[in-house]
Amino acid sequence: MSKKGFIFDLDGVIVDTAKYHFLAWKKLAKSIGVDFTESQNEQLKGVSRVKSLEKILAWGNKTISQEEFNTLMAKKNEDYLSFIATMNEDEILPDVPKTLNYLIEEKQPISLGSASKNARTILKKVNLYKKFDAIVDGNDVSKAKPDPEVFLIAAKLLEIKLEDCIVFEDSVAGVQAANTAKMVSIGIGEKNVLHEADYIFKDFTEISEEFLMDLIKRK
Ligand code: BG6
């Protein structure tokens, strides 16, 4: 059986945490007199903590000192961590374990490819940590999505060629990163947002074992 590298984003793909990032950024932005819309929030998805704050400041036409920048980043993470403090398996998105288990049964290598520095903590909280052959997160990269660095490292750890990797992503930046890496991109979310992806599904309940097997066999 041929092997493909299956790379999963975390926030908004494996767990329902995108909403907590949104809430924490909203609160922080409000505290400095900036507001942003849900459609602007799409531009924050998949993007590192630093890049997200830079975008929010730009939307609000704000310039602040490096010290204040660091304080705001710490504040956002503090709020975010309080939202996920009591997190458990209930936050896993529908049919994610089923998909992971199927790929494991089929002996396919699996990696995480997330921008979050909290990724390992979250995977442990929801008891999925051990399912991954490799984990690449915000602590391992120097360039944020849409740069493909996170996925390139994942492919290397899995020892799978770039064109044999398949990426599941809920963010525009992540889909672009996968496309730049010449990987197969699978958007999880809305068609009108993720139209650059090779395939788009609302969630994993729409992804059949037949579809996964076709990906595995793909030449
Ligand atoms: C991504 C999220 O997975 O991680 C972004 O989509 C978030 O919203 C980014 O900003 C960085 O996460 P963290 O947990 O390191 O602040």
Ligand code: MG
């Ligand atoms: Mg995401």
